[in-house]
Amino acid sequence: MSVLVTGGAGYIGSHMVLNLLDAGEEVVVLDALITGFQWLVDSRARFVAGNVADTELVARLIAEHDVRSVIHFAGSVVVPESVGNPLKYYANNTAATRTLIEACVAGGVEHFIFSSTAAVYGLVGGLEPVGEDVPLAPISPYGRSKLMSEWMLADVAAAHPLKFGVLRYFNVAGADPQLRSGQATAEATHLIKVAVQTALGLRPSMSVFGTDYPTPDGTCVRDYIHVSDLAAAHGVVLAHLRAGGESVTLNCGYGRGFSVDDVIAEVKAVTGVDFPVTRGDRRAGDPASIVAGAERIRAMGWVPAHDHLDEIVAAAHAWEQKLMVRNDIDRSR
Template identity: 65%
Template sequence: MAVLVTGGAGYIGSHMVWALLDAGEDVVVLDRLSTGFAWAVSPDARLVAGDIADTELVRSLIDKHEIDAIIHFAGSIIVPESVSDPLGYYENNTSKTRTLLQTAVEGGVKHFIFSSTAAVYGAAGLEPVTEDTPLLPESPYGRSKLMSEWMLRDAAAAHDLTYTALRYFNVAGADPKGRIGQSTPGATHLIKVASEAVLGKRDHLKVFGTDYPTPDGTCVRDYIHVSDLADAHLLALRRLRSGGGNLIANCGYNHGYSVLEVVDAVKRVSGVDFPVEFVERRPGDPAAIVANADRARAELGWTPQLDNLEEIVTHALAWEEALTRKNASA
């Protein structure tokens, strides 16, 4: 019995692989390595380079490794890019998820955990949103994920499959043990970009929009440590295997920080005062989105351990420094 992690060479997926292995699970990773890195996958996992829409490959992995659960991270995640390339996002996030689901059902996979997003809510405001908040995604990215949630719900209703869809808020930080972190060149994650600015990899940081209806005019987000997020997936897997029913749950900390507050935190932790440029809003960015994650805490028994912005920044900076050394020695 093994777990198949799609996109397991990427940022969140690679942390999930380490968490599963730490918990004693047998792990198979499927990643086409378009944005992920083979070196990011623990050597104790089996890495297969391939596409989730390759039905023959996925079916062979399910049969060979007796896959009982799939944790699905593979997909495209950049909101502005989804606005300029909506069909690409519907292909990669929605169409390919549908193919993966069909292969999973036909292969007898019992459990499916889906990497969803707070972008399904759209512009929700400063109050924490529950899972019952109206779903009004403002970008093709959010809509591509919501359609995948719908397919998952319908597939579970029709077949012997149980699922959990976790709606992530803003994932940040890096493995506290220093094994892995956000490594994608040209990443758009705020704390990653700020960490690069600290180390001189960027000559400045851009703040997109200062006229939002928030306390300081910049976007407000709920920043969740990637290791806490991986732990939520692990708990979701255990719940499904123990007979738990289908579940959709937010993953966040129930409070948010503005872009300027995050920038100030990075400067404070690092001691580096890097330049900041204020520019126009980006398309598809809601003003504020903060989680009410009470359901995850109640249903999964999830107790976040790293709910501290300065700690998140500290881990992100430490990984960025390690990545710099790694790239210099390559």
């Protein structure tokens, strides 16, 4: 039996692949390499270049590798981009996921774990943790594209013998502690990566979008989760489903928030660099604060191993330095 990881050459997906391989699983990775990198995929996995919407390819992989479980990461993830180009998000996130689910049902896949997002909650108020049962009211096409996929998955599971796990991510950051993978997209918009790149001189400055939010310092507050802890959460859900557990929808976060200014201060402290920061207007689609209520995933046995902001920042910094060396070597060839 194998686990099929879609988007396994991307940031989170490649960490999931490492988690599975380290646990002794047989892993097949399907990635179109639009935003992913094949060199991030551990050599112990079987890599296939292709799109999750290619029904014939997915069907063949399921049959050839006896795939019983699918963990689906492939999709588009930039909130501001989704506001300007919503059709891209409904195509890549919603329509493609529908096609993938159909192929999984036809191929007899038993477990489907879906990479969702806290953006499905929308403008939930205050700094209190947000539980999974609060009303869902996404304010961006990105959030709506993911919520539609959640609905489809629940409807399909009610009609077919497919159990699912929906994991709603908060803000993912950091890198594999052994530096086997990390966020490799040069123009990624993740706050911690951008701040670290600025500290290393890879960007002339960084921007803060909005300083008048109803938060303690006026900047947005988010719950930052280490990417390896997030991968481990998927492993807990996979084990739950394999043991006969019911379908679940779970938040993945630590239950505490840091503001944009908090993160910038931590990056400056870890790197020892006082880099320039510009301040501008709010971006469309950004809620003031969103912090995870993550009691459900903890109750299932998930124990975070890297839940300190300084450790997350230090891992991101070490990974970015490794990328700089890699890029220098590539340029010298």
